């Protein structure tokens with residue numbers, strides 16, 4: 001039995017070319033927010049709002065990766081990682097979001113990509129990991145359709161400038177960019193809206209589709225295009241019809257709002273009923289679904305925990321959700337499974353269920369990469385909680401592969417401790433500890449554990465060549 005009381009996941013064989021990587025994102029590690037012509041992003045602005053980020057912290061310096069990236073490349077090499085997932089900061093490339101291109105911003109990523117390829121580490125590039133240029137937020141942000149068009153222009157510009165990137169991820173977690181940012185106000189831009197948040201979700205998906213089309217026009221040999229979703233299975237708190245229906249509404253908000261248009265070319269059938277009071281969906285246009293559902297070469301899945309959901313009386317929203325609108329759901333914390341240092345539930349079964357659920361629901365599902373999975377804790381170097389979490393989730397991945405799901409790789413979040421959004425620097429996810437006062441990097445026990453795991457794989461000497 002595992003600590004969760006479940007039977008241990010069986011360890012099956014992974015494909016030879018299975019990719020082991022680590023992930024980061026620009027705003028969380030780079031710092032250097034005004035260097036070389038970078039413009040402000042919504043996170044620079046949000047961090048200045050009193051109370052928005054724990055302890056008033058900001059990404060201004062973060063891990064100073066913008067200057068220390070060669071050292072971070074060495075850490076990556078020491079790990080033996082076959083792939084590195086990072087994001088490009090849109091405001092480094094277009095300081096005003098659109099119009100003038102900042103070559104110095106592009107040059108930073110060109111050097112990074114060259115260094116990765118020189119070390120045999122496959123770059124997985126995310127185009128949008130939440131740092132919308134502030135100038136575009138001032139023109140409506142993701143609430144407006146133009147932003148999707150600007151995103152496609154930005155994607156095409158980055159694509160043209162960077163050779164040597166086999167894997168392109170348009171968006172990271174559109175759920176967080178739209179709902180956490182525009183409905184709950186917990187993330188930038190800190191809005192609490194109903195219709196605006198649903199419009200943001202739609203325009204993010206549209207931006208993905210438009211960007212994909214632009215990239216396809218000029219795809220180089222072997223390049224693969226995908227999108228990353230965060231997925232949390234919504235588990236009913238009880239078998240009662242009310243709780244089952246509530247979990248389904250939660251599933252709509254977190255998962256199906258994104259998976260169904262992207263992978264099934266439909267808007268979820270229950271969206272009208274659940275969101276009818278909030279929005280008239282006037283942002284949807286004829287032809288959008290076709291753009292959004294253009295074939296993907298792979299799907300990125302970020303998994304951390306499942307959500308246990310129960311019915312709640314309308315008009316008494318769950319304060320934990322902080323949403324500007326009410327879908328009659330509250331989250332519950334059942335007894336039993338342990339939680340991470342951040343209080344996030346540790347339930348590897350949720351990863352297995354997510355992977356097998358996707359494969360079961362969407363015929364023709366593209367191959368999956370787990371583009372993030374990780375454990376948040378404090379400053380400990382002997383991070384046994386993280387090792388145990390990762391071990392269990394790698395085992396769940398193996399089990400999903402054994403059950404027939406086409407999973408091609410696994411990325412641990414994250415290489416370094418970094419700026420964990422509204423939680424600031426206290427929440428640490430790194431395999432490598434960062435002392436923010438000195439910027440000293442110190443590998444943790446989990447770094448050694450992951451290095452040994454990678455070294456023991458038959459594919460460990462291979463990086464992910466595009467298929």
Ligand code: FCB
Pocket residue numbers: 025028172173176230302372413420421429
């Ligand atoms: C994910 C984000 C990533 C990081 C982890 C802990 O939702 O994509 O940037 O914050 O959570």
